[in-house]
Structures are given as structure tokens and as C-alpha cells.
Amino acid sequence: MxxxxxxxxxxxxxxxxxxxxVDDVSLEIPRGAFFSLLGPSGCGKTTILxxxxxxxxxxxxxxWLNGRRIDALPPYQRNVNTVFQSYALFPHLTVQGNxxxxxxxxxxxxxxxxxxxxxxxxxQQVRLxxxxxxxxxxxxxxxxxxxxxxxxxVLQPDVLLxxxxxxxxxxQLRKQVRGELRDLQRRVGVTFLFVTHDQEEAxxxxxxxxxxxxxxxxxxxxxxxIYERPRTRFVADFLGAMNWIGGIGVRPEAISICPExxxxxxxxxxxxxxxxxxxxxxxxxxxxxxxxxxxxxxxxGQAVCVTWNPEDEVQVS
Amino acid sequence: xxxxxxxxxPTAILMAITMLAPLxxxxxxxxxxxxxxGGVELPWTIENFTRLWDPVYGIIFLRSFWIAAVAxxxxxxxxxxxxxxxxxxxxxxxxxxxxVILPFWTSFLIRTYAWMFLLRDTGIINSVLQALHIIREPxxxxxxxxxVILGLVYGFLPFMVxxxxxxxxxxxxxxxxxxxxxxxxxxxxxxxxxxxxxxxxIRAGAILVFVPCLGTYLTSDLLGGSKTVLIGNLxxxxxxxxxxxxxxxxxxxALMAIAMVLLFSARRKGEELL
Numbered sequence: 001m002x003x004x005x006x007x008x009x010x011x012x013x014x015x016x017x018x019x020x021x022v023d024d025v026s027l028e029i030p031r032g033a034f035f036s037l038l039g040p041s042g043c044g045k046t047t048i049l050x051x052x053x054x055x056x057x058x059x060x061x062x063x064w065l066n067g068r069r070i071d072a073l074p075p076y077q078r079n080v081n082t083v084f085q086s087y088a089l090f091p092h093l094t095v096q097g098n099x100x101x102x103x104x105x106x107x108x109x110x111x112x113x114x115x116x117x118x119x120x121x122x123x124q125q126v127r128l129x130x131x132x133x134x135x136x137x138x139x140x141x142x143x144x145x146x147x148x149x150x151x152x153x154v155l156q157p158d159v160l161l162x163x164x165x166x167x168x169x170x171x172q173l174r175k176q177v178r179g180e181l182r183d184l185q186r187r188v189g190v191t192f193l194f195v196t197h198d199q200e201e202a203x204x205x206x207x208x209x210x211x212x213x214x215x216x217x218x219x220x221x222x223x224x225x226i227y228e229r230p231r232t233r234f235v236a237d238f239l240g241a242m243n244w245i246g247g248i249g250v251r252p253e254a255i256s257i258c259p260e261x262x263x264x265x266x267x268x269x270x271x272x273x274x275x276x277x278x279x280x281x282x283x284x285x286x287x288x289x290x291x292x293x294x295x296x297x298x299x300x301g302q303a304v305c306v307t308w309n310p311e312d313e314v315q316v317s
Numbered sequence: 318x319x320x321x322x323x324x325x326x327p328t329a330i331l332m333a334i335t336m337l338a339p340l341x342x343x344x345x346x347x348x349x350x351x352x353x354x355g356g357v358e359l360p361w362t363i364e365n366f367t368r369l370w371d372p373v374y375g376i377i378f379l380r381s382f383w384i385a386a387v388a389x390x391x392x393x394x395x396x397x398x399x400x401x402x403x404x405x406x407x408x409x410x411x412x413x414x415x416x417v418i419l420p421f422w423t424s425f426l427i428r429t430y431a432w433m434f435l436l437r438d439t440g441i442i443n444s445v446l447q448a449l450h451i452i453r454e455p456x457x458x459x460x461x462x463x464x465v466i467l468g469l470v471y472g473f474l475p476f477m478v479x480x481x482x483x484x485x486x487x488x489x490x491x492x493x494x495x496x497x498x499x500x501x502x503x504x505x506x507x508x509x510x511x512x513x514x515x516x517x518x519i520r521a522g523a524i525l526v527f528v529p530c531l532g533t534y535l536t537s538d539l540l541g542g543s544k545t546v547l548i549g550n551l552x553x554x555x556x557x558x559x560x561x562x563x564x565x566x567x568x569x570x571a572l573m574a575i576a577m578v579l580l581f582s583a584r585r586k587g588e589e590l591l
Binding site for chain 2: 053054055074075076080081082084086088089090091092101102105151152155
């Protein structure tokens, strides 16, 4: 594998009784990256995570970590840690007990004063020093999520696997935690493999995104590449609303309504605060949508003209 | 009266008649003098309780506790893997659970007799071993403490398995995955996660096994022979052969008191008993 690749999946597949969950996925994850696996639920992204963690055995293919093949090792022998979707905090242990849990099994570091400092340090990083002696049941959702993070990063894994860690939080908090998570990743320098079905989450946090659909990899690239140059129609649609005009894709925000251009009729106007969403029908009957400034005044039935910059056109295979 | 309470009334009346009333009778009897042919007579006395301090009875109490404790521990050791197996067997759970409670379809007395047929000198086990020339003389399998413990473990194992199963079944599998993920080997996961989280089930099972084992008389009578006298047999004796009802009443009250003290001390602060 290339020198900067930390984790590599080679032709990985997983069959369950009734279906193939992961189908021949090959992927290289660079050291130190914030890497996202993005796709709708049931696309196999969590199964990939579970095969890396060691909870599922691949039907075929290999998992390589740091130049070592790990797919046959039990979970407790892999230097990867997981932040579970439900957090899976131990309810009978305090925050401190949860964070210390893995240190006792870590053969590299014999339990000692070093550990005490590390636990304190990690609790500080996630701003939970004051709640070290609380039980998980006494914490808020956001705090629980931070305990799950602390418990994993205290072990300094090669890769931290995050299985939709924000999905249990309420929407307001979720946006705030995105930034925090990104900052934490930069600070601790651990490679993050982040599983999500939320394209906004993936776009806002990742260095690289792999988009999955029905067990297969659709496209791998930076957030900008994936959004602006999607290679398949699935990627284009999954990353955000897309107008398909004669087989060519144009994002709604790239469409402007001007005095000249292709004729269209407004069919609906939705006010969304910071912008307006305009639904229109072209002369040939194709439906398109545009995103315009909130103060623009359009009425359903109104005849308009639309135009866009050819550079914004997306062509998919 | 609310409808809900109306439906509760039969149970309440039944409990009062079958539990509280006999208990009251026992309390009264324990303070009376024995009648010449059984039964009780005046005057009132506390002599029945002072007699309890005789070391003879102390030894019987201790033996009973010891045998009940060993049986409970064995039930736990045998029942835990079984409960874990059932909790993880998916769609076959109900089949296995019904197998666990299948013995209840036959009377406990008959099942205990069955053990006698297996264990006695001319029983199936000894006959087979002798026929195979593995042993020459029959092994002393029956009429000892081991046989009593065997009978108790056999009889009360389901009472341990069912509460253990109930807690294990509710155990979130992702907690076990998390433990493995954090580097715990299976044994460490068992000790540091599974067992602590099953503590309520272990306590409930231990109580459900220990209490009836402590008061057993049938098992010790049939499998223990005359050598194994437990509190249960002692109490039974007072009401039959010895015709000392007041002392029998005092003995059973003492047993009840000790069992309750143990139960409440086993309860953790702020937790319910079961």
C-alpha cells in the first residue's frame, strides 16, 4: 500500500443469509484523515465498520491496518476503537470507570501513574472533568457521546471508528458537535472513519468521503469533488437536490432566474428564511427547482426565464 | 370500592387466610406448653425459645445453611452458562425455556424418588458400573449430604436459570461488543461487564434457590436418610414423632427470622428485594 495509507480494504465482501451487504469494496484510508463513509441506511457502511472493528467476519477480502492483515483477529487484538451509535456506555461504571475500562487491557501500557494523567487529560479534552464520578444515566445525550469518544481515544487507536455518533443528538446540538468533533480529530491526530447517512455532516467534516450504495462503492473523493463532480447519478442525487435537464445535472443554487434564457413557469414558491425555493416547469414539461434570495418575489403561474453557467453542469455516467 | 380493588379482594382474603392466619397460630403456639399427645396447652412460656440455644440445634442450623449455600452456589455455576446459552439461542429460546420448566410437569416427590432409583446401591448407576466391571462394590451414592445437594440442585436449578435468563436476555449486546472493542478478552468481559450487569438476576435467583433449600425436608428425608437432619426435618419431627408442637413452632419462627435477616442484608441500598 502507498506509504501514507493507514487502513486498506481489499475486495471486501460480506454476505448475510438473505443478501450481500458489502460487495467487493476496495478502499484506502490515509493516515490522519477524517474519512467518511456516506450512504443511505442499509447500504453496507456499518457492516464495513463492523468488519474493521472485528464484530463481523468478511465473507471474502482483506483488511490491512498499518501494514498488518487484521481481518482474522478478534476485536480485542485490533488497535482500532469504536464509538457506537448507541454509545454502549457501561451503565454500572462511572464516567471515569468507562474511560479507564480499556486501559487495563492495553498491554503496551502497564497500568500506572501514566494512565491517571491520560484519563484526566482526555476527560479535559471532552470537557467532562467535573462529571468524572457520574454514571452514564445521569448525563445528557451530548455528554454521553463525549464519554464514548473519550473512552475510545484514551487508548490512542490507529483508527477511530464512529458509527453515526451524532444521530442520537437533537438537531441543534448536532451542528455544534460537528465542529467539536472535527477540532478534536485535528488535536489528537487520530485517523477517523466516520459512518453517516447525513450528507451535510459528511461534507462539513471530512477530508475525504466514500459514497456507498447497495453494498458497493460509488465514488471516493474530497467533499468538493463529490458534490461538484459526482460521477454517478446516485452520488449527484444523494449529496443534494439536483435538476436533470436533458440528462445534464445542475444544482438548484446554480440556477438563476433572469430576463433571458430558457422559458419556464413558476409552479411553487417555498419561503425558507435565508432563501426561497422556487419550483418551475420548463416548456417541455421537465420540472426544475432553483434557490434564490429570500426577498425575490415570484408567484405561482408567473412566466420566467432561467439560465446557468455551463461550468456548473454535471455530467454523470 | 374501585373495580381494581374488587378484583384484588379474593387474593387478599386468600393470603390472609392461608398465610397470615397460620403464621399467627404458629406464633401463639410457640409461646405455649406442649400437650401430652401433641397439641398445645397453657401456661404461656418462652421456654421453647430458650431451648434453641442448645448447641445441638445450632449445629443443625449451620448444616442447613451450609447445604443450602452449596446448593445455591452450584445452581449459580451450572445455571449461568445455561441461561447465557438460552438467551443467545435466538428463535429456539422458547423451546429451551420450556425444557427448563418441563420437570415441573411431574411432582417433586416423584422426581426425588426417581433419584433414589438412580442412586441406591442396587440402582441404575451402580448396576451399570458393576455390569461394566468399572467397580466391584456399589458406590455409596445415596443417603449422604452429596445426594441431598444433588437433589436440591436438580430441583431448584430452574429457579436460578429463569431470573438469570431474564437479565441476560435484556443485556444490550453492544455492551459486550464495546468491551471487546476496548481490549477485553471474553473472560474479562464476563467478569467486568456481564456479571456486574446481571447482579439483580443473580440475587433474585440466589434468593429463590436458597430460601426453599434452607427449609427443605423432603429432599433431605428421602436422599439424606437418617444421617442428614436439617432444620426442615427437625421441624417436621416436632409436629410428628416428637409431638412437641410449641418447639416446632419456635424452630420454624427462628428459621424464618434468620432467613429474613439474610435476605435484607443481601439487598443493596436503595434496591428492591427482587
